[in-house]
Amino acid sequence: MSKVATRFAPSPTGALHIGGVRTALFNWLFSKNQKGTFHLRIEDTDKERSKDEHKIQIIKSLKWIGVEHDGEEYIQSTKINDHIKIVDELLKNGNAYKCYCTTEEIEEQKKRARQKKLPYIYNRKWRDLSQAEVPKDIKPVIRFKSKIDGTTILKDLVQGDVEIENNTIEDFIILRNDGTPTYNLSATVDDHQMKMTHIIRGDDHKINTFKQMQIYTAMKWDLPQFAHIPLIHTIEGKKLSKRDNASTLDDYSKIGIMPDALRNYLLRLGWSYKDKEIFTIDESIKYFDLKGIGKSPSKLDMSRILSMNEHYIKSIEENDLYNQLLQYCELFKEKIKTDKESKLKSSLSFLKNKAKTLEDIYNNAKYIISDEVELSQEDFKLIDENAKKIILDFSKKFSALENLTKETLETIINDLIKSYKTNFKGVGQPLRIILTGSKFGPGIYDIIISLGKIEVEKRLNKLV
RNA sequence: GGUCCCUUCGUCUAUCGGUUAGGACAGCUGGUUUUCAUCCUGCAAAGGGGGGUUCGAUUCCCCCAGGGACCGCCA
Numbered sequence: 001m002s003k004v005a006t007r008f009a010p011s012p013t014g015a016l017h018i019g020g021v022r023t024a025l026f027n028w029l030f031s032k033n034q035k036g037t038f039h040l041r042i043e044d045t046d047k048e049r050s051k052d053e054h055k056i057q058i059i060k061s062l063k064w065i066g067v068e069h070d071g072e073e074y075i076q077s078t079k080i081n082d083h084i085k086i087v088d089e090l091l092k093n094g095n096a097y098k099c100y101c102t103t104e105e106i107e108e109q110k111k112r113a114r115q116k117k118l119p120y121i122y123n124r125k126w127r128d129l130s131q132a133e134v135p136k137d138i139k140p141v142i143r144f145k146s147k148i149d150g151t152t153i154l155k156d157l158v159q160g161d162v163e164i165e166n167n168t169i170e171d172f173i174i175l176r177n178d179g180t181p182t183y184n185l186s187a188t189v190d191d192h193q194m195k196m197t198h199i200i201r202g203d204d205h206k207i208n209t210f211k212q213m214q215i216y217t218a219m220k221w222d223l224p225q226f227a228h229i230p231l232i233h234t235i236e237g238k239k240l241s242k243r244d245n246a247s248t249l250d251d252y253s254k255i256g257i258m259p260d261a262l263r264n265y266l267l268r269l270g271w272s273y274k275d276k277e278i279f280t281i282d283e284s285i286k287y288f289d290l291k292g293i294g295k296s297p298s299k300l301d302m303s304r305i306l307s308m309n310e311h312y313i314k315s316i317e318e319n320d321l322y323n324q325l326l327q328y329c330e331l332f333k334e335k336i337k338t339d340k341e342s343k344l345k346s347s348l349s350f351l352k353n354k355a356k357t358l359e360d361i362y363n364n365a366k367y368i369i370s371d372e373v374e375l376s377q378e379d380f381k382l383i384d385e386n387a388k389k390i391i392l393d394f395s396k397k398f399s400a401l402e403n404l405t406k407e408t409l410e411t412i413i414n415d416l417i418k419s420y421k422t423n424f425k426g427v428g429q430p431l432r433i434i435l436t437g438s439k440f441g442p443g444i445y446d447i448i449i450s451l452g453k454i455e456v457e458k459r460l461n462k463l464v
Numbered sequence: 465g466g467u468c469c470c471u472u473c474g475u476c477u478a479u480c481g482g483u484u485a486g487g488a489c490a491g492c493u494g495g496u497u498u499u500c501a502u503c504c505u506g507c508a509a510a511g512g513g514g515g516g517u518u519c520g521a522u523u524c525c526c527c528c529a530g531g532g533a534c535c536g537c538c539a
Contacts, residue, residue, distance in 0.1 A: 011539045043539055050539095076539095103537080119466040119535070141537055159469070168467050168535090176537040183539045206468070207534050230470075230532090237531065265476090268488090272477055275487045294477075296470050297532065304476065304489050314502085354501040413498085424498035432499080440500055 004036025006198050008062075008069070009076075009187065011043040012054035015248040016061045018300070019202060019232045019240050022266045026229060027200045028067045029267070029288035039194060040069035043076045045186060050077075061249045065259045065266075066281055074194060076186060083181035083189045086219065087142055087174055095218035096174060098140035099126040121170040142175035144185075146214060154209060157198070157227035157290045164210060172211055188212040192221050200227040200290075203297075204239070227290050230270055230297040237299065246302065254332050256358030258324055260316075261309035270298045278311065310356040318348045328358040329369075336369055343368050347450040350442050367436035368450060373459060379433050387430035390420055394431060395460040404453055406445045413444075435459050 008024040010016060016024075031038040040059070044050035055073075062068065090096035099122075106122070113120035127145060134140075147166035154162045174185040181189075187208070191199060199209070206228050216223050232240045240247055252262055264279055271294065273279075273287045313321060322345050329336050336344065344365060355361040367373065383391070397412045416427045428444045435447055435456065448456055 009539085013539080046538060048538095106537090114465090117465045121466090121535090162468070164467065170535090173537055178537080180537085182537065187539080202533090203469070204533055205539095208539090210468095228469085233532075235475090239533070268476065270476085275478060277476095277488055294470095298476065301475050301489075307489055350502090353503090410498095417498090428498065442501090443497095443499080445498095 002195070002197060004031055004034035004197050005039065005195055006031040006036065006200055007039040007041050007074075007191070007194060007196055008067075009041040009043050009190075009201075010058055011046060011049075012051055012058060013046065013049040014054060014242050015250060016058045017240065017242050017247045018249065018252075018266070019247075021061065021065060021067075021249055021262075022232060022269065023200065023202055023229065024062055024067050025065065025263065025266055026271070026288075026293070027198075028069075029284055030198065030200060030290065032285045033288045036197070037070040038067075039071060039074060039196075041074040041076060041190060041194070043183070043187070045077050045080070045180065045183075047077075064249065064253065065263050074190065076190060079190060079193070080181060080186075082193065083186045084175070084179070086189050087181060087185060090144065090174065090215075090218060091142060093218070095145050096142050097127055097145060097171075098134075099143045099171075099173075100135050100138045100140045101125060102138060121168075124171050127171060139177040141173045141177045143171040144174050144211070144215065144218075146171045146211070152210060152213065154206075154213065154226060156206075157200075157225055158230075158293050159203075159228055159295060162206070169207075169210055169214075174215075184208055184211045185215065188215040191224060192216070192219070196224050198225045198227065200229065203228045203231050227293070229293055230295060232269065233297045233299045235299055235301070237297075240300065246300075252305070253328075256328055256332075256360065256362070257305060257309045258312050258358065261312040262305065264312075265305050265308045269300070270294050306356045313352050313355055313358075313361070318345065318352075321348060321352065325358050325361055329362055332359075333362050334369070340369055343450055343452070347442070347446065350446045350450075354442070364441055367438070367441065367447065373435065373437040373462075375433065375437050379437065379439060382433060382439070383430050386420070387426075390416055390422075390427055391430055391434055391460060393419075394427070395457070398453075398460070399457060401453070404449055406449070409445050409448060434462070 006027040008020075008027050010020055010024075028038045030036075040062070042055050042058075044055065059073065087096065091098075101122075109123060110120045122143070126140075126143070146169045150166050151163050152166055154164075156162055172184060173182050175181055191212075209226050209228070213223060234240055234244055242248070245251065249262075253259075260281075263281070263284075267279055267284050267288075268277060271288070271292045273292055276283075276287070279287070322341075325344075326336055347365065347368060348361075351361050351364050354364060362369070394412060394416060397415070401408055401412070413424070413427050416422075417424060420426065429439060432441060432444055432447065433439060435451065441447065442450075451459070
């Protein structure tokens, strides 16, 4: 068998959604596992809706998650002449015909079918009509002469044998009356010319596969293998669409989900390898197979995505984490100044413990990232006269401190707790508020040590 | 309505006829923790229903029910 080649063929009509990303990922993994190639085809034949910016966005998204295609991207719109050539051949060898039905005529038929509650299928009116009766004023469409008798079996690599009656497939249009080819024709010709060996795509394409198989057969082309993967459903159990929120890659990256985490999540959504949950890229290539793909649709679960992300935050190298944080903040929050680097880096060890996302890290590290502490009125109220005294007292003792460690700080705090007859909260909370502007956040010792002596003094002095 | 697909804890899933039906996430206990977390214990939680086949079915077959996808001169 020839070298495995797969493709992902999105239409650039919007941001890539997560189902598409998973399809791309599966195609990519399968090809890499088989030491084959993975290609990207941009199906931009719908000129109204296709946008270059979407194409760029799609490529960027795939790259973000680690899926890179081999070779140049294949632009479908540049191949239209090839597609039309095949339509001509199909016409010549008797596998297609011109249909002169008007849209009104077709609409009428559909309406009638609806009224009778019958499934609409084109009545094949022009299939056997002779050319002599052709109306002059109507531009025809070209329809494929679909099989009427018998059944067809699709040997699906995921779903097994799927058999349908041929007459449930109508004589579908392959060339519009404006002379442009339609999806099923173009996709088939492209897949053949690109020498695709495996077509892995969403389950919603299954009916197209039956149509496309007939084109392959009519053209005497070798059939590729097909695999239809179950769709990703929303939590309500419906097909995920672009309109759903949290459906595009951007929705995840902007809240600080890291590419590896999302990749790992998507990999395990509808696919499994024993009990293994965490896969590096190399491992996923090594273990990926079509057999491991489940047959039932799976629901998107945000808490799993978050937890996967949390796992990666905790387990990747801190340098790597820092770089991802840097990129994330620049893209979605604010650019981190270079002089904050060492403070931030050394704080990562405790910051990451309370973060599920990069956004969480950013929020908890805000007191380091921004120079000015913003106190909300509400928080400010928590600093009463007594608290002020504590802070001033702390400030005095703190200034006398020679080396800043948890132990030395602990002594000071404990002293304060004793002399003011309060508890840890009584001392810790006002300090935390004055230093970070928030009641919540990292441990007070972590905060003080991460800020350093000078910065702490600066912030404490603001109270005076 | 027609065609096709699917059905194991709330969720993602393991099981290739024999298991106390396993793991992970979420949930809930308890412990550690000077906030919140982290970390560590533990608990609870599933084979849609009905028929077969079989010594034995979650696993194989059939029926039903439920859910989903598709039914464009979009891709």
